[in-house]
Each structure stands twice: as structure tokens, then as C-alpha cells.
Amino acid sequence: MNKISDNRGSDRRSQLRERNREALVEATLDCVAELGIARSSVSEIIARAGLSRGMIHLHFETKDNLLKAAIERANEIYYDELAVLLRQAGPSPQETIDAVIRSDLSENVLNRRYISIWYAFRGEAREREVFRRLNDTRDERMRTIILEAFLPMLREQGTPDAELVARDATDGLIALLEGMWNDYLLHPDAFDRDQACRVAFRFIAGLLPDYFTFAGATHKVSAK
């Protein structure tokens, strides 16, 4: 009757509702991580979530929409991690590259569950489309961040064709990191996070010897 109690009630309700929605998304991600997309049935998902069958329809209308929501969630996890690292990193291009590499190889994303999910969505043709659509604009932003970090260093260093090299370095770094994830997917036990990091820095150090060594950024940080 009175507005305050109504709002309180509805707030609690809608909070609970939201929590259920998220529980379904998380259960879906768990399922996809453990069983893959093909075996992630509604029955399997609701069993993990401990919620009712009808809930999926209530929140997502179809299982397909639930999968889409799960893909979106998986994306957020990655880009949130990256955003945090970039915010924490100093303003220099050296530090930016450092942050990108370390966030990509951090335990927050490079873990069994997350990597399984990532590759599951990439692997299944139909989901890949959703995935791509979601990723492309953000990927572009990440490319830009990396490119704009490499360019001034290459120029200062006097590398000829700095623009071309910067683009190659960017594509190479992204590919290298992707390849590390691949390696982790297939051999999570044997994977060595530090070695992966070292390899990445070796690659960059080859192009930017004044700024990086295999151990990471040097201290000759160029003032911006």
C-alpha cells in the first residue's frame, strides 16, 4: 500500500530474481566448461543451479538466449580483468604492454574453467557468431591500446617502418597470447605461467630491445 514498503518488497524480489538469473548463467558456464556445449542440456544446467526447469523460460525464453547470455558473461569476465589491470598500470606505453600481458596470463582468466568456456564458444560454429559479434568492437579497442603503446616506443627507438612494425608487433602479441591459451587448454597441468610470460617478453624484446627484456619492462620508462 505505501510506497516505501512496496519498493522495499519489490527491491528484494527483483534482487532475488536477478540472483536467480545470474545463477542460471553461472550454472550454464559451469556446464559448458565441464561438459561442453553439446552436453549442456537444460536438465544439466538446472541441476547445477538448483533451480526449476521453468526458470530458464522465465528469464531467457529459450535455451539459446541463455547460451547467449552466458557468452556475454564470459566476455565480461575477460574484459573486466583487462580493464582492472590497465587501470592499475602506470601511464607509460611500457606499463600498458606489461599490463596487457600479465592480465592475459593471470589466473583470473587463464584457468581451467574459463579457458574451457572460451574455447567451447569459439569452437561451436553457431555460438562463434555471437561470440565474434560481441568481441569485435572490444577487440578493436584492445588492438588500439596495444598499437598505440608500441608505436611511440618504436619511433623513439628509430625503427624504420615503425607503423608497419607496430602493427606486426600488435598482431604478433595478440596471436602469441591466444596461442598460450591454446596451450593451457590442452595441457593445463604442464602449463607454466612464468614461462609463458617470459616467452611473450622475449618476442617483444626482439622488437623493442630498449624497453623490454625477457623478464618484462626495463626501467628506462620513457616519460610521456
Place this chain on the structure above:
Amino acid sequence: MNKISDNRGSDRRSQLRERNREALVEATLDCVAELGIARSSVSEIIARAGLSRGMIHLHFETKDNLLKAAIERANEIYYDELAVLLRQAGPSPQETIDAVIRSDLSENVLNRRYISIWYAFRGEAREREVFRRLNDTRDERMRTIILEAFLPMLREQGTPDAELVARDATDGLIALLEGMWNDYLLHPDAFDRDQACRVAFRFIAGLLPDYFTFAGATHKVSAK
């Protein structure tokens, strides 16, 4: 396993039989490439193969076995391509590395159909196991080939910690090439094969400046 039955029947019959078997495997791969694993139903596969439903049972007992055979086939395609390239390559370590990179980025494997299949099998948890089991020994062989190509060059160059660097270079190269495939999977239209090659050589050139430039192997081929 089926050699006996192969020999028993008339040659024509067993040839036809083998052709049917392969048609099913290829149809499965087509299906996986286009629709993904989850949507590759028996009905879809036989429609593409133009064969009868019972045929799958006849040749593979279960659909699962058909999928395994398809995974094996996908593997063969890749390693056959690599073997050819290595055979064609000269005996020097430079040429070996050159062959590995060029085979990995060649149109024979880096094409839409094949990359879709590869990632589909990797993505689906259950198939990944089969995939891994099949790949691991062969992957090890490939690692060894690359490692043993890098090592003498690094030693001759006088790189300190040559063993460690050789391992890093090997893992890095493999990761980089995997990453290129990833890029191709997501952007087959925008992908630039030459640039991918150049990026790979830039990476190696950073570690082996005497042997490689971004354009490939230099001509200072070390006599073996």
C-alpha cells in the same frame, strides 16, 4: 583390424566399402565445419554423404566412433601436410623452421573448413580428450623437430642459456602459429597470410638475428 575383411571380399566390393567409409568421415567433417558438433546429427551426415542411415552402424557401430574417426582424419590432414613440407625442406635447421612456419600457414590447412573443424573438436570437452590423445605424441615429435632446429643455431650464435631460450623459442613459435589460426577462425576474410608469416619471422629474428629476418630465413645457412 579390417584388413582381413578387406582382403576377403572382391577388390571392387572392398573398394566400394572403403569409399563409403570415407564418404561418411568426410561428410562428418563437412557437417562439423558448417554446423558444429552439437548440430551434426546422423540425419545431417547421411544426407550429405548420400548414404543410408544403417551405414553408420555398419562401419562405425556408433556415431561416437564416427566422430573419433573424423577427428583422426582431421589430424592426418595436418600432419600429412607438415610431413610433406619437412620432406621438401632442405636439411638445415633454418630450412626446417621455414618449412614448419610455411606449412602451418599454408592454404592446405589454414582454410575455413579445416580451421572450423579443428576448433570444433578442440572446443567440445569430450572430443578434446580424443583429440589430445591423438595429438600429444605427434605434437611432441613436432616440438622436438623445432627444438632441435633452434638449439644449434642458438649455440652457434653464442646465446647464453641456449637450452632455455631454445625451449622458449619453440613454445613461442608454436603458440604464435596457434594464435594465427585463432585469428583466421574469427576473421577469415581479413586474414593476411603474408603478414602472419612476417610476424612469425619477426619473432624468430628477434632471437636468431643471424639466421632470420622478417622476410624468412637468411642465406647464411649453417652447414650441418
Place this chain on the structure above:
Amino acid sequence: MNKISDNRGSDRRSQLRERNREALVEATLDCVAELGIARSSVSEIIARAGLSRGMIHLHFETKDNLLKAAIERANEIYYDELAVLLRQAGPSPQETIDAVIRSDLSENVLNRRYISIWYAFRGEAREREVFRRLNDTRDERMRTIILEAFLPMLREQGTPDAELVARDATDGLIALLEGMWNDYLLHPDAFDRDQACRVAFRFIAGLLPDYFTFAGATHKVSAK
């Protein structure tokens, strides 16, 4: 049944309550008319009524009761129309018959929505029972009205077996009018209300030439 609660609450409340109840019934009828009974789900009905899901339980306990109420409402519409026409009609048997025919073919009942509803309830076996139960006593009244209008005219006219003919005429007229509805159901666009009327009067005129022509009742109105 709900008189007590009606009287208890404030007038405004009970008015609102009643309005909601009717909104649900009307929404149900709309739904049945457009989608048929099988597709008239609770969700569909409340969407049309703009009311909450729980409302149905509040007013009708079950969806089935709501359907029954809708059937009753559909009945009322018809018999209300008939009652109005009979009240307006003069007292002579000629005028009674005239009123029956004109009300049956009037736009108030012979319209798309109403005819769809009517046939939907007739068609679905389960609802037909409710329908029949509701109709039978009222139908009997209508039969009686028609029969008692025909009989004196036939007698006065000197028709042999007047009782039998009166019964046949009654059944025939009712059947003819029903058949017209049927025609309207299937071809609402092509339906010609005037022609339908004329056909009905032709039928009656065949049996009662002194009282009717194809244009309706003649003016030789027999004093009652």
C-alpha cells in the same frame, strides 16, 4: 455467491473488482475468437486484459472456470439480443417470427468475433457440454416461442397436420438460421445479410404463404 463480498467492500472497490472480472471474461472471449480455445493460454488472456496473472485465480480459481464464465457471457450476448428484439416486436405471431429472424441475423451477434467464439465453444467437445447445458433450457424457450407463433398461423390457414408442420417449420427455421451462421463463419466477407434474410423468409413463405413473402411478414397481421 459473491453478493456478500460485493456488498461488504466499498462500492468503488467492488465496482473495480467487477470491472476486472469482466475484463478477464472479455479478454478470454477475444482470445478465443482470434486464437481458438487451444491457444488461449492464461498468459495470452492476461496480456490482453492488462491484468496480473494471479487475478484469474482470485476471480475464478481455475482457468476452466474462467472459460465457463466466458461461455456464459457468450450466451447472454445472444439471448439478450433476442430478448430485446422480442420486446420490441409487436404481439402478433408474424411479428415474433420476424423478430427472431432479424435478431439472429443482426450485426449484434452475427459478427466475426461473436461467431468465432460461438463455434469455438461448439467445436471443442469439453466446452460443448457446458454450452449445451446452458443453452438447452433457453433454446427450449426459443423453440416454444417460434412454435407457438407458427401454430396459430398454420391452423388459421387450414394447413392439415398443423402440429407436425409447425414442428417442422420450427426445426427448419432454426436449422436455416444456424446454417447462415455457418456460412458467415467461413465466408464473413462474402456474406450478404439481406440475402440471408430473404432466404429465411422464402422458406417460411413456402409454408405460410398468407403471412410471409420473401421480403418478410405481410401486412395481414392476424389479431391475437
Place this chain on the structure above:
Amino acid sequence: MNKISDNRGSDRRSQLRERNREALVEATLDCVAELGIARSSVSEIIARAGLSRGMIHLHFETKDNLLKAAIERANEIYYDELAVLLRQAGPSPQETIDAVIRSDLSENVLNRRYISIWYAFRGEAREREVFRRLNDTRDERMRTIILEAFLPMLREQGTPDAELVARDATDGLIALLEGMWNDYLLHPDAFDRDQACRVAFRFIAGLLPDYFTFAGATHKVSAK
């Protein structure tokens, strides 16, 4: 192996297949007759047919298609009956009309099961569309048959506006017969087939007194 036995086998198989298909259609009609469309679930239908669940998909892809096939079947029953009667009837217009009336009121179509089915399909908005599409051309043919029977009789009789009257008589007869079915639907026990016939003939006799009495066609058969 040999062609004869192969064909025999496949014939038997496809005969069996066809029988199953028809069994499903008949079971659907039974279901619709007894329970109505809304309650005719796949489970209910296969229980009646004594066949497996998957069969419906095998033969009809969807339940909706099965319903359509059932509607078509119901149609055939009616028009087959009419065709038989018309073929048996003599060539005169009197006899044609006679055949139409008698076939419409014959036990072959005017029975509980059939009438229930007929009204079920007419009642539900969605089914009605299929129904209408199927019927419209055949209905038109039937109209033409009736119309062309009435017209010469009315002309010979010297009825003014023979064309108009013929059309009215046609529409009236069809409506009347439809109305009889309605009556049967609601009161199958009380329905009197002979009386229905008599009523129909009274209607026609009113317009064509030289050719019909309430008992049917007179013997003044006009030579064709």
C-alpha cells in the same frame, strides 16, 4: 538380391508404412472427435494408434502437419460420400437434389464421430483456415451442382427471377443442411433423420411445388 523379392519386400514395407500413416490420421480423428483439438496431444494419439511417439515425426514432421492431414481426411470422407450418391442418382435435376439431401443426412457422414470432427476443425480459428482452404473449391463445385439443378426446374415452372430464386434456394438448402448437422451435434440422441429430410423437402417444395413434396421428389421427373 533379386529384383522381384526386393520389390515385393519394399512393397510390403511401404504398404505397412502407409498403413501406419493412416492409422495415425485415424487415431487423430478419433481423438479430435472424443476429446476435441485442445486435448488431442501426441501422447493421446499414439496411445490410440498403438504406435510409437517418433512415428508422428517420421510421417508428418510436426503435430501440426498431422492435424492438417486429419482435416484433409475428414474432407475426403464427406466429398467421397457425396460423389457416390451423385453417381448413383439419376440424371434429372430432381434426382440430383434428392441425392444431395440424402447424402448430407446419411449415416455415413451424419454420425457422432464425424460431426464432432467437423465442428472441431471449424471451431478452432487456426484449423478453420486449413479447413476453408480445402473446402472452398469443392464447396463451389457443390453449389454449382445444386444451382444447376434448381435453375431448369424454376424456369420450366415459370418462376419469375428464376436466377435469383435459384441462388436463394441453393444457399438456403446448404444452410438448412448445415443447420441440421448443428442440431445433430448438440442432440445426437434426439435427432430424427427422417424428420430432417422432411424439413429439407418442405423447404424446397415451397419453392418448387411441381417437383417436390415434403416426402421428396415427385414422379413428374422432367426429361433431360
Place this chain on the structure above:
DNA sequence: GATGAATGAGTTTTCATTCAT
């Protein structure tokens, strides 16, 4: 050996009903 009709377990989806707020 080969076929494809048939099966039924299991999947997604729908929906009337319940009930905490």
C-alpha cells in the same frame, strides 16, 4: 551387405497453478 522405417529415451518448451511479498 544395405536400407530406411521404427523406436523411445531424452531434449526443449509450454503452461496452469501456487504463493511469498
Place this chain on the structure above:
DNA sequence: GATGAATGAAAACTCATTCAT
């Protein structure tokens, strides 16, 4: 009183597998 989130039984549909021919 009123709401709409939640439930789960039952609905339609999918599909690997079987097996008579």
C-alpha cells in the same frame, strides 16, 4: 487485495540406435 516470480508436470520434438526386409 494484487502481483508476478517460481514451479514442475506435461507437451512437442529430436535423434542415436535397432532391426525386419
